[in-house]
Amino acid sequence: MTTDERFEAYKTNGFTVFEKVFAEPQMHLWREKHRQLSAENNGQTWFGNTLELAPDLMWPAVTHPTILEFVEKVMGPFVQLDNLTLAAFSSIEPEKGKGRVSGWHRDRWAHVPYTDAYHRPNAINAISYLQDLTDAFGPLRVIVGSHRTPLTMADAARAKPHSDETLIHMKAGDVVITHNGLVHSGTPNTSGQLRYFFSIYYNLTWLKHTDHHSGPHTQKLLAEAKAANNHQQMRLLGVDEQLQPRCNSGFLCADEERWEEWAAADRGAILRLGAKL
Numbered sequence: 001m002t003t004d005e006r007f008e009a010y011k012t013n014g015f016t017v018f019e020k021v022f023a024e025p026q027m028h029l030w031r032e033k034h035r036q037l038s039a040e041n042n043g044q045t046w047f048g049n050t051l052e053l054a055p056d057l058m059w060p061a062v063t064h065p066t067i068l069e070f071v072e073k074v075m076g077p078f079v080q081l082d083n084l085t086l087a088a089f090s091s092i093e094p095e096k097g098k099g100r101v102s103g104w105h106r107d108r109w110a111h112v113p114y115t116d117a118y119h120r121p122n123a124i125n126a127i128s129y130l131q132d133l134t135d136a137f138g139p140l141r142v143i144v145g146s147h148r149t150p151l152t153m154a155d156a157a158r159a160k161p162h163s164d165e166t167l168i169h170m171k172a173g174d175v176v177i178t179h180n181g182l183v184h185s186g187t188p189n190t191s192g193q194l195r196y197f198f199s200i201y202y203n204l205t206w207l208k209h210t211d212h213h214s215g216p217h218t219q220k221l222l223a224e225a226k227a228a229n230n231h232q233q234m235r236l237l238g239v240d241e242q243l244q245p246r247c248n249s250g251f252l253c254a255d256e257e258r259w260e261e262w263a264a265a266d267r268g269a270i271l272r273l274g275a276k277l
């Protein structure tokens, strides 16, 4: 599939899966980090701000070219890291998980769509699971196209399978990129082991970010990005120096063409600095 074909499918479906983005040695280190954090924090299983907690382990994922290139294509060169979450869902007894889903929802910064038109998302989630999502580990469930449907759901329906759902049995290291308007849910884990979940959540640079980005490790990454004239990486950490002209461009040129010009200018800024040094 070409990137353009993938983007068209994403606009229609509300998600796309990239296969085998992360390799086992990398995922092993993330699972180990989770074990360490959990041991240090009374068995806590959900960790945000993980870029600050483990910058060397996490920055390659946040800046992964396959992911970031597609995210910029979808949102334009206005992408910041909203939050980086490493979590593990405990296993429950199979009887308790039967006929249940974890909880249907749209993601942070979404809204219920008014029409079936496609709109650029305010945020997208790049999720990977650090093990194969078999039926026992609990597949991801999505309602295809629900980012373009004014679908709402009563409280009682939110923990039950849905007649329009599609189950996605992702493999370890695959990355699903969702539109934040896509209605989706996990599935209870009945594997007897932890179900690891790793979420790189990106949003638009003019929104607030959920992780604080103010810690010394993150600020060091920001200083390195500034020294390299790398605007893409600066934006990830909450600094968008071109925001004012780019968010007031007049909007008479197709958005996607404009975004490509700006992304090319960002690449050029790095090259120009390299040529000067």
Ligand SMILES: O=C(O)CCC(=O)C(=O)O
Binding pocket: 102, 107, 125, 127, 139, 140, 141, 184, 185, 186, 187, 197, 199
């Ligand atoms: O547990 C899952 O598979 C899905 C997690 C989820 O719903 C989310 O990232 O918003």
